[in-house]
Amino acid sequence: MARYIGSVCRLCRREGGKLYLKGERCFTDKCAVEKRAYPPGQHGQRRTRVSDYGLQLREKQKLRRIYGVMEKQFLDYYKEADRIKGSTGDNLLKLLEGRLDNVVYRMGFGTSRAESRQLLRHNCILVNGKRLNIPSYQVRPSDEITVTESAKEQIRVTAALEAAEQRGVADWLDVDFKAKKGVYRATPDRSELPGEIDESLVIALYSK
Helix, strand or coil, X not given: CCCCXXXXXXXXXXXXXXXXXXXXXXXXXXXXXXXXXXXCCCXXXXXXXXXXXXXHHHHHHHHHHHHCCCHHHHHHHHHHHHHCCCCHHXXXXXXXXXXXXXXXXXXXXCCCHHHHHHHHHCCCEEECCEECCCCCCEXXXXXXXXXXXXXXXXXXXXXXXXXXXXXXXXXXXXXXXXXXXXXXXXXXXXXXXXXXXXXHHXXXXXXX
């Protein structure tokens, strides 16, 4: 399967803001966006006029990169969101937030979505008591996510949970930091999700 193997900090700079792809580094002054808040490349500091299509494309790329999904997979999410009753934009965000790798990240078991995906691939996560290593699995309300006994002693998991406990977790999650487990209480409303994404631009792009 295709995957991006370049510098993720370049992605943040290209999208003009933090996508939180490097874990704790993104919260420090070592963040590339803090040092160079302009697109990468020799022409990155040029002022360019962006068309409406360009704005829509950049917003789609930003959303896709935040959740770490490839182009075809993202299109499938859009089609599913369009099929579900309600706002397509809201449905799209809810589907992405409901991915298992994202929920593991939101609960603080990994410092980034990429690290959370790696925990899943290494069979370090249980869903309702059963091992599950599919990052795209859609978590449902009341599902319990637990770190396996063998992974609970991993330094990276402990460090990630300590950082998450200090910052706090989303209201739709219930996390027991000592037991290293959590419950996906409910599907979040749009008002509870980060506001840096304008999903209407993404919908406008795909609606053409």
